[in-house]
Amino acid sequence: MLNLKRITASLLLVAALVISPLSLADDAAKGLEIAKERKARDAGWGSSESDTLMVLRDAQGNESVRAIRAKALEVKGDGDKSLTVFDQPADVKGTAFLSFSHIEDADEQWLYLPAIKRVKRISSNNKSGPFMSSEFAYEDMSSFELAKYKFNYLRDEKLNGLDCFVVEATPTDRFSGYTKIISWIDKQHYRVMKNEFYDRKKALLKTMTMSDYQLYLDKYWRPKRLDVINHQTGKSTSLIVKQINFNVDLDDNDFNKNSLKRVR
Amino acid sequence: MGFKLSALSLALVGCLTAQPAQAQTNSTGIKVEPGLTLWRIAYTYPQRGNLSVDKMMELIFFANPQAFSSDDYTSLRAGSVLVMPQTESQQSVASTQNKVLEPEQEQNPETPQTSVTAAPKAQPPKNVTPVSSVSDTTDYSNYVFPEESKQSALQTDGKLALETRYFPQDAAYTGQSQTQFSGSALLEFYLPWNDEYDGISFSPYYRYDSEDEERTHADIRELKYFHVGDSWEVHVGIDKVFWGVTETLHLVDIVNQTDFVEAPDGEDKLGQPMVHLSTLHDWGTLDFFVLPYFRERTYPGWEGRLRGPLAVDPDKVIYESAQEQKHVDYAMRWSHSWNNWETALSAFKGTSREPQLINSQNADGQLQALAFYPQITQVGIESLYIVNSWIWKLEAIRRQGNLIEDYTASDIGFEYTFYGVNDSVIDVGLLMEHQYDSRGAGISMSQNDLFIGTRIAFNDVDGSEILAGFAQDLDYSDSRSMLLEAKTRLSPAWTANLDIWLFDGKSPEEMSYWIRQDDFVQLSVEYHF
Known part of the structure; x- marks a missing residue:
């Protein structure tokens, strides 16, 4: 009996060794397919303008509110452009952030400091750094690009009654703060419902949940609410999209240093 | 319904009710483990419904004066057992399935009222660990940009x-x-x-x-x-x-x-x-x-x-x-x-x-x-x-x-x-x-x-x-x-x-x-x- 068990076990092991490279490749291909489909379904949105509240909470539950306005422009064949203006707290009012995401190169980022009217180029190397001291990192705010990750399909799973693909994404950029991101993507609309982020030590860092998805232009799903909780610090951030408009009159000229200086 | 509760927290409710009772002196309360804060209890409380974390903290605070060493939210005594106030949202949990897919609903004028005096019926969270998906549901819709x-x-x-x-x-x-x-x-x-x-x-x-x-x-x-x-x-x-x-x-x-x-x-x-x-x-x-x-x-x-x-x-x-x-x-x-x-x-x-x-x-x-x-x-x-x-x-x-x-x-x-x-x-x-x-x-x-x-x-x-x-x-x-x-x-x-x-x-x-x-x-x- 015992021997038989051992033999079966080693046979299974051999089988696993033979089969797994194939299935691994399959999972990688399927993961990429899902990511491609997700990207494809979101292509063509053009431009948008949004008003957003950011509620920061420390581990004791003290809240701090930030208000931001953002303009975004889809760039064909490259990452998106965005211009974000901070309205709250009052001392940073008028501070603005211009970002050009790129697929291959490092992102370009500028900060406008209204008190001295200075546009300052900043390093985009702070990907893992907190955006406005929130639990969102800069890299969470930049556009989703296939070349930035390696994908791996893990399993199917129901999340909140929705059939989802569970896909693992490994960032290719060595400056990313994550070793992997596990995403729950709903099978019907390819919307990300939940992300789990693992830090450089491969420990679970934070969970982001998207809720209150709305359909725009009959095609594009956007969550009106994103919640991130940092499991290591107990801090959390809610991003509440108050308003978002698509097909706004924006072009390249609205995303340069001059327009950055002009925003109020 | 005028409240939102993310569906994942419902799963949590399910887990909690299914688990056998832990060593707690009061089966309807939460035992305050060392290091646990009032905010975390309020934040992760599955039956919080559409109440803000602040409101929930206030309710727990006023329902449990014995558990605080001073007139201060941070003075929660470790080892005390909190009587959890009932929120009406508990009764409507089932109807919030798939909430995430529905368009935003109008705020019901009959916002669920909370009754602090009512006998606590709340399900006790077993062990209040950080729950990733429990959203703070504070209503920010009145914020004017x-x-x-x-x-x-x-x-x-x-x-x-x-x-x-x-x-x-x-x-x-x-x-x-x-x-x-x-x-x-x-x-x-x-x-x-x-x-x-x-x-x-x-x-x-x-x-x-x-x-x-x-x-x-x-x-x-x-x-x-x-x-x-x-x-x-x-x-x-x-x-x-x-x-x-x-x-x-x-x-x-x-x-x-x-x-x-x-x-x-x-x-x-x-x-x-x-x-x-x-x-x-x-x-x-x-x-x-x-x-x-x-x-x-x-x-x-x-x-x-x-x-x-x-x-x-x-x-x-x-x-x-x-x-x-x-x-x-x-x-x-x-x-x-x-x-x-x-x-x-x-x-x-x-x-x-x-x-x-x-x-x-x-x-x-x-x-x-x-x-x-x-x-x-x-x-x-x-x-x-x-x-x-x-x-x-x-x-x-x-x-x-x-x-x-x-x-x-x-x-x-x-x-x-x-x-x-x-x-x-x-x-x-x-x-x-x-x-x-x-x-x-x-x-x-x-x-x-x-x-x-x-x-x-x-x-x-x-x-x-x-x-x-x-x-x-x-x-x-x-x-x-x-x-x-x-x-x-x-x-x-x-x-x-x-x-x-x-x-x-x-x-x-x-x-x-x-x-x-x-x-x-x-x-x-x-x-x-």
Whole structure:
């Protein structure tokens, strides 16, 4: 009996060794397919303008509110452009952030400091750094690009009654703060419902949940609410999209240093 | 239903009810494990429904006075058992399935009421670990965005500041005092129309100083009309522009005059009347300036610190040009950025913003300094190269004139940032800049000086930051200056700043000798609205 068990076990092991490279490749291909489909379904949105509240909470539950306005422009064949203006707290009012995401190169980022009217180029190397001291990192705010990750399909799973693909994404950029991101993507609309982020030590860092998805232009799903909780610090951030408009009159000229200086 | 509960928290409810009871004295309460906070209990309480975390905390607090050692949310006693108040949302849990897919619902006027007095029926969370998917469901729908409230109407912002300076050393010159109090107000009015393609802005500024009557002054920082075209824009009126990339010196920045009484770093500027046209091209941005009126630099008076042996006479000013302040100056700048490179070339022709100081005797026989503003031509270059965490910076100028010694000056250096040091969220930047001026130490304080400093961004909710460093004169080993600037937010509207400047200059032939006794500590609080 015992021997038989051992033999079966080693046979299974051999089988696993033979089969797994194939299935691994399959999972990688399927993961990429899902990511491609997700990207494809979101292509063509053009431009948008949004008003957003950011509620920061420390581990004791003290809240701090930030208000931001953002303009975004889809760039064909490259990452998106965005211009974000901070309205709250009052001392940073008028501070603005211009970002050009790129697929291959490092992102370009500028900060406008209204008190001295200075546009300052900043390093985009702070990907893992907190955006406005929130639990969102800069890299969470930049556009989703296939070349930035390696994908791996893990399993199917129901999340909140929705059939989802569970896909693992490994960032290719060595400056990313994550070793992997596990995403729950709903099978019907390819919307990300939940992300789990693992830090450089491969420990679970934070969970982001998207809720209150709305359909725009009959095609594009956007969550009106994103919640991130940092499991290591107990801090959390809610991003509440108050308003978002698509097909706004924006072009390249609205995303340069001059327009950055002009925003109020 | 007027509340939201994320579906995942429902799964949690399921788990909790399914689990066998743990060692808790009260099956309807929560035992407070050491380290557990009231906020976390409220935040993770599955039956919170659409109540805000704050409200939930309040309810738990009032329902459990015995569990708190004082009248304070943070005084929760470990080991006590909390009676959880019932929220009506518990009864409707089942109907919230798939909530995430439904469009946002109207707020039900009959918002679930909470009853603190009712016998607790709540399901006890077993073990209140961080629950990733329990959303705070605070209703933020009443928040009015500044954007919405303005709607092309007048927008008003401002800043009020109170400041005190203390100079620990005895004054070098008679009449100067050791403590200084000051208050300032900056208002900003903004009236856009035509979808912000046109607009007017107006920013008056006033500072009162307890000691120095020259530091008590008013200025119009901005009063302009602007129009934005397709790939051009024009600004007409009093305005402020900044040129430059380096941190310690602003050599190329010549359009606006320095408001020197404000701070020794020279970063505060006076409003400058101008017509400014900016055009965008594939090959860069061109800026043209016509500057029809000259602003004289502000200087501390006899009672003020941070000056030379003689105060500068504000009423008697000498110009090379017979047109004096009405001399029309011109400037232009081309700037462009490629991925990692940014460069700008600039040229200026007109009245020098930097005067030469001439000692003279007034009618009473008293010695004083007079400001003489020569005509100059200046060309400048700015360049920046960014790679990974490095930013390399360069600024250089060549200045010429009939009545000045032609000279070259530069500021070259880098900033390197360590992001998230030691797995924290703190960024630490290292800065180094070398300053050069061909005129030498008798005229320039930065003829051959090395600045080394650090910038620490805490990335905390209060936006705390520290900039500290020192500049060492490489020609005069006993001459150096040190600075520390720290700022943090005290509340959403209030900020506090601490500035410390130390000056060490023992060589009389070197300029910092003038201010060798002027070390100071400055504390200021600012109210923003």
